Amino acid sequence: MTAPAGAGRTARIVRPAVLLLFAVLFLMPVYVLVVTSFKPLQEADPGSAWNLPAHWSTSGWSAAWDTLRPGLENSVKIAVSGSLISAVLGSLNGYVLSKWRFPGADAVFTLLLFGMFIPYQAVMIPLAGLLTDMELAGTIRGLVLAHVVYGIPICTLIFRNYYVTIPDELIEAARVDGAGMLRTYRSIVLPVSAPAFAVTLIWQFTSIWNDFLFAVFLGAPGSWPVTVMLNNTAGSGAVAVQYDQQMASALLASLPTLLVYLLLGRFFMRGLMAGALKG
Amino acid sequence: MTRRARTWLPGLLLVLPSIVAIGVFVYGLIFWNTRVAVSGRHDEVSPYRFDRGRNFADLWDQPSWPGAVRHALLFTVVFVLGALLLGAFLAFLMDKGIRGEASFRAVYLFPMAISFIACGVVWRWLMNPAPPERAVGLNQLFGELRLGALANGWWQDPDWGMAAMALPAVWQMSGYVMALYLAGFRSVPEELREAARVDGASEWKVYRHVVFPQLRPVTLSALIILGHISLKVFDLIMAIAGKQIITYVPAIATYVEVFDRHDPANGATIATYLLLAVALLVVPYLVWSVRAERAR
Numbered sequence: 001m002t003a004p005a006g007a008g009r010t011a012r013i014v015r016p017a018v019l020l021l022f023a024v025l026f027l028m029p030v031y032v033l034v035v036t037s038f039k040p041l042q043e044a045d046p047g048s049a050w051n052l053p054a055h056w057s058t059s060g061w062s063a064a065w066d067t068l069r070p071g072l073e074n075s076v077k078i079a080v081s082g083s084l085i086s087a088v089l090g091s092l093n094g095y096v097l098s099k100w101r102f103p104g105a106d107a108v109f110t111l112l113l114f115g116m117f118i119p120y121q122a123v124m125i126p127l128a129g130l131l132t133d134m135e136l137a138g139t140i141r142g143l144v145l146a147h148v149v150y151g152i153p154i155c156t157l158i159f160r161n162y163y164v165t166i167p168d169e170l171i172e173a174a175r176v177d178g179a180g181m182l183r184t185y186r187s188i189v190l191p192v193s194a195p196a197f198a199v200t201l202i203w204q205f206t207s208i209w210n211d212f213l214f215a216v217f218l219g220a221p222g223s224w225p226v227t228v229m230l231n232n233t234a235g236s237g238a239v240a241v242q243y244d245q246q247m248a249s250a251l252l253a254s255l256p257t258l259l260v261y262l263l264l265g266r267f268f269m270r271g272l273m274a275g276a277l278k279g
Numbered sequence: 280m281t282r283r284a285r286t287w288l289p290g291l292l293l294v295l296p297s298i299v300a301i302g303v304f305v306y307g308l309i310f311w312n313t314r315v316a317v318s319g320r321h322d323e324v325s326p327y328r329f330d331r332g333r334n335f336a337d338l339w340d341q342p343s344w345p346g347a348v349r350h351a352l353l354f355t356v357v358f359v360l361g362a363l364l365l366g367a368f369l370a371f372l373m374d375k376g377i378r379g380e381a382s383f384r385a386v387y388l389f390p391m392a393i394s395f396i397a398c399g400v401v402w403r404w405l406m407n408p409a410p411p412e413r414a415v416g417l418n419q420l421f422g423e424l425r426l427g428a429l430a431n432g433w434w435q436d437p438d439w440g441m442a443a444m445a446l447p448a449v450w451q452m453s454g455y456v457m458a459l460y461l462a463g464f465r466s467v468p469e470e471l472r473e474a475a476r477v478d479g480a481s482e483w484k485v486y487r488h489v490v491f492p493q494l495r496p497v498t499l500s501a502l503i504i505l506g507h508i509s510l511k512v513f514d515l516i517m518a519i520a521g522k523q524i525i526t527y528v529p530a531i532a533t534y535v536e537v538f539d540r541h542d543p544a545n546g547a548t549i550a551t552y553l554l555l556a557v558a559l560l561v562v563p564y565l566v567w568s569v570r571a572e573r574a575r
Binding site: 018096111113115126181182211216246250 | 287288289290293296297300301305308309311312365369372373377378379382387388391392393397399400401404405407409415420423450454455510511513514518529530533534543546547550551553557561562566573
C-alpha cells in the first residue's frame with residue numbers, strides 16, 4: 001500500500017486526473033441524452049445538442065411515453081416472467097450439478113455451458129419454424145420460452161458456482177438424517193440461496209430487457225418489446241428526426257435496467273463475474 | 280448398483296427437463312440449421328435437397344460476403360483490443376485504491392446496463408459524419424476544441440468505418456473488463472508483492488514480474504467473452520447503421536438473407552460459419568476451464 005515518496009506524488013495527482021477524464025468521456029453520451037430529451041422540439045437540433053436547453057420541456061418524454069408504452073408493457077411481462085422461471089430452473093440445476101451429482105454430470109455441465117456462447121443466429125431459422133409449429137411464434141409466451149431456454153446455461157452456472165461454497169458436510173448430514181434430495185434442497189440449500197437468486201434475477205432481467213435479436217426474429221408487432229419499438233421510432237428516415245423524443249425514448253427504455261444497476265449494483269457485479277466462469 | 284443409482288437418479292431427473300431443452304433447442308436446432316445450410320434451399324418453397332454443402336463455397340462468390348467477413352475482423356480487432364487495453368488500464372490505475380473508487384467503478388460500468396439499441400441511438404448521433412460547416416456530434420466538438428483535424432466520416436468511411444463502429448462497443452464493455460481485472464489485481468496476495476519489493480524490485484517491476492503473470496486467466500476469460508460478443512454483434516450495428524452494405528457483418532447477413540432475400544440456405548450457411556468461428560474460440564476454453572476446476 002505504501003508507495004515510494006517521490007514517484008507517489010505524481011501518481012497521486014496523475015492517476016485521479018486520468019480516471020476523471022475517462023469518467024467524463026464515459027458520461028458524455030448520457031449528457032447528450034439527458035439535455036436533448038428535455039428540450040422543446042424546435043430547440044432539439046443536432047447543431048446545438050451540446051448546449052443546455054434554453055427552455056426545459058418534457059414534451060419529448062411524454063411523446064416517448066405514448067409511443068413506447070405498449071413495448072414497455074411487453075418488456076415488463078417478458079423480462080419479469082422470463083427471469084423468474086430462469087432463476088428457479090437455474091437453482092435446481094445448480095443444486096444437482098454441485099451437490100447431488102450423477103455420473104457424467106461434468107460432461108452435461110460442459111454441454112450446457114456451450115449454450116451460453118452460441119451465436120443465436122445459428123439456431124434462429126429453425127427456432128422460428130419450431131415456434132410456429134408450437135403456435136408460439138410472435139407471442140409473448142414464445143419470447144419467454146426462448147429467453148428461459150437459452151438462459152439455462154448462465155443461470156445454472158451462477159447457482160452452481162454459488163452452491164459449491166456450501167460445505168458438503170451439511171448435505172451429507174441431511175442425507176444421513178434420511179432427508180431426500182428435495183428435502184435437503186428445501187431445508188438446507190434454499191434458505192441460503194437469496195444472493196444467488198438476486199444475481200440471477202438481475203442478470204436475466206437485464207439481458208432479457210435489453211434483448212433485440214430474439215424479439216426481432218421471433219416477435220410480432222403485438223409482442224414487440226421496447227428495444228424493437230425504440231429501434232423503429234429511431235430508424236424511420238422518412239420523417240424529420242425528432243431528437244427530443246428519440247433521446248427521451250432511449251432513456252426511457254433504459255431506465256429500468258439503469259435503476260436495477262444503481263440500486264443493486266453489487267449483485268449486478270457478481271453476475272458479471274459469474275459470466276466469466278471463474279467467480 | 281441399483282442402490283447407488285437410487286441416490287443419483289432423482290438428481291438426473293430434476294435436471295432432465297433442462298438437458299432435454301438444451302438438447303433440443305441448442306444441439307437439435309444447430310443440427311437442423313446445418314441441414315438447411317447443406318440443403319441448397321434457396322427459397323421458401325422448394326424441398327430440402329442435399330447439395331453436398333456447395334453453399335459453403337458458393338457464399339464466397341457473393342459480392343457482399345467477403346466484405347462482411349472483413350468488417351467483422353476489423354470490428355473484432357478494434358473492439359477486443361480496445362476494451363481489453365482500456366479496461367486493464369483503468370483497473371491498473373485503480374488497483375491501489377483511490378478516492379471515490381466506488382463512483383469511478385459505477386461510472387465505468389453503467390453502460391453495460393444499457394441495451395445496444397439505446398446505445399446505438401446516441402452514438403449514431405455522436406458519430407454523425409456531417410461536413411464541417413454543419414458538423415454535429417463529436418465532429419462539432421472537435422471543431423470547437425480546435426481539433427478539427429480529428430473530424431472524420433466515422434462508420435461511413437468505407438475502409439476504416441468498422442473501427443469507428445467498435446467505439447460504442449468499447450464504451451459498453453470496457454467497464455466489464457475493468458471489473459474483471461480489478462478483481463484479478465486484488466486477488467494477488469499482498470505478501471507476493473511485498474516479497475518482490477523487499478528484493479528491491481521497483482513498483483513497475485512488481486507489476487511486470489509478479490502481478491501481470493498472475494492475470495493470464497483473467498485475460499483469457501476477457502478475450503473469450505469479448506471475442507464471442509464481437510462475432511455475434513447485431514443489435515449495435517442495426518441500431519446505428521441498419522442493414523447497409525458498408526457495415527455488413529455475418530450476424531446481420533443472416534437476418535438479411537432470411538427475411539429480405541428469402542434465402543434460408545444462405546442464411547443458415549452464414550449462421551453455421553458464425554457458429555464455427557465461435558466454437559473454435561470457446562470450446563477449447565470451456566473444456567480447459569471445467570477440467571482445471573475439477574482438478575482443484
